[in-house]
Amino acid sequence: MSNVKTDRQETLAQKKSLEGDCPSCGKSSIVRDYHQNITICENCGRVLREDIKDMGPEWRAYNQNEKNERSRGGPPVSETIHDKGLSTQIDWKDRDSRGNSLSPGQKAKIRRMRRWHKSTKLSNQKDRNLSTAFSEIDRISSQLGLPRKVRNIAARVYREAVDRDLIRGHSIEGISTATLYLACRKAQIPRTLEEIAEVSYVNKNELGKNYRYITRKLDIYIPPVNPVNYVARFGSELDLSGETRTKAIELIKKAEEKKITLGKGPAGTAAGAIYLASKIAGENRTQKEVAEVANVTAVTLRNRYRELMEELDIDNP
DNA sequence: CGGAGTAAAAGGCACTT
DNA sequence: AAGTGACTTTTACTCCG
Numbered sequence: 001m002s003n004v005k006t007d008r009q010e011t012l013a014q015k016k017s018l019e020g021d022c023p024s025c026g027k028s029s030i031v032r033d034y035h036q037n038i039t040i041c042e043n044c045g046r047v048l049r050e051d052i053k054d055m056g057p058e059w060r061a062y063n064q065n066e067k068n069e070r071s072r073g074g075p076p077v078s079e080t081i082h083d084k085g086l087s088t089q090i091d092w093k094d095r096d097s098r099g100n101s102l103s104p105g106q107k108a109k110i111r112r113m114r115r116w117h118k119s120t121k122l123s124n125q126k127d128r129n130l131s132t133a134f135s136e137i138d139r140i141s142s143q144l145g146l147p148r149k150v151r152n153i154a155a156r157v158y159r160e161a162v163d164r165d166l167i168r169g170h171s172i173e174g175i176s177t178a179t180l181y182l183a184c185r186k187a188q189i190p191r192t193l194e195e196i197a198e199v200s201y202v203n204k205n206e207l208g209k210n211y212r213y214i215t216r217k218l219d220i221y222i223p224p225v226n227p228v229n230y231v232a233r234f235g236s237e238l239d240l241s242g243e244t245r246t247k248a249i250e251l252i253k254k255a256e257e258k259k260i261t262l263g264k265g266p267a268g269t270a271a272g273a274i275y276l277a278s279k280i281a282g283e284n285r286t287q288k289e290v291a292e293v294a295n296v297t298a299v300t301l302r303n304r305y306r307e308l309m310e311e312l313d314i315d316n317p
Numbered sequence: 318c319g320g321a322g323t324a325a326a327a328g329g330c331a332c333t334t
Numbered sequence: 335a336a337g338t339g340a341c342t343t344t345t346a347c348t349c350c351g
Contacts, residue, residue, distance in 0.1 A: 208329090286318095286319065286320090287319075287320070288319080298319095298320085299321095299322085299323095302320080302321070302322080306321090306322095
């Protein structure tokens with residue numbers, strides 16, 4: 001698994017392997033990603049360090065001229081701050097920039113400015129909407145340990161939803177949670193509806209409904225989750241070796257070729273393949289263990305596992 | 318206990334009325 | 335908006351080694 005590298009990683013050379021083992025999965029696949037400015041375990045996806053420091057701009061420069069033109073002072077605009085961090089802030093202290101007290105006349109003036117400032121800043125419905133949504137997106141993603149990439153996608157989609165006036169008649173929490181679920185799937189680090197619903201204010205059904213609403217209205221099509229995407233996470237939770245995981249992925253690919261995965265829940269397929277792979281590799285796990293991390297029942301696991309053996313002509317190992 | 322399998326209930330989805 | 339039907343998953347249970 002760890003020798004699988006994407007083209008992106010190769011060509012941009014923006015990642016560097018680090019020493020040490022991941023505290024979550026114990027594998028030594030910790031990588032420093034200079035582009036996203038995070039330290040992440042490539043095996044299980046756990047984000048180990050995420051710097052606040054602004055390293056990269058949000059724009060891209062394709063040559064030196066463009067770079068000169070686009071460079072400017074201040075940090076890059078961030079997606080997850082509702083006003084993109086550009087709003088003015090007025091201190092509550094009655095002091096000037098040198099720290100001296102203000103004259104009574106000045107104090108009154110500043111008080112008036114503060115009042116105006118407050119009302120213009122927050123009376124803006126849209127900004128208030130966005131800031132509630134973004135803090136919800138942030139809260140859930142840090143609870144689930146999702147990388148910043150996912151939050152940014154969610155934030156972008158949410159902003160689009162607000163611009164298209166899709167929130168009216170729906171709860172901010174509901175829609176923001178749905179955009180986060182959407183972002184996970186788009187970023188290929190799937191979380192199930194349950195996993196996200198559990199740490200949000202909405203239940204699974206509501207979340208699914210809102211997700212469908214958003215994808216329909218914004219014309220977003222995301223293909224069904226590929227079971228392969230679950231192998232890394234389930235595999236690390238089960239402490240399986242790289243060979244076993246590779247075997248599981250291989251099994252899933254063969255199953256897909258035989259078209260026996262269509263219409264089935266991807267978590268169940270992943271569970272069945274992982275269980276079979278663990279048996280083949282002699283790294284046995286019980287059906288219950290595997291089913292539990294995949295959030296399916298042992299019956300479902302058995303059904304997928306049986307289909308795999310039948311279709312791929314594998315004898316009971 | 319782990320595993321295999323089954324029937325019936327429940328749930329989700331596409332499609333119709 | 336409720337109903338229908340094909341299909342998957344879960345629940346609950348039995349049997350085996």
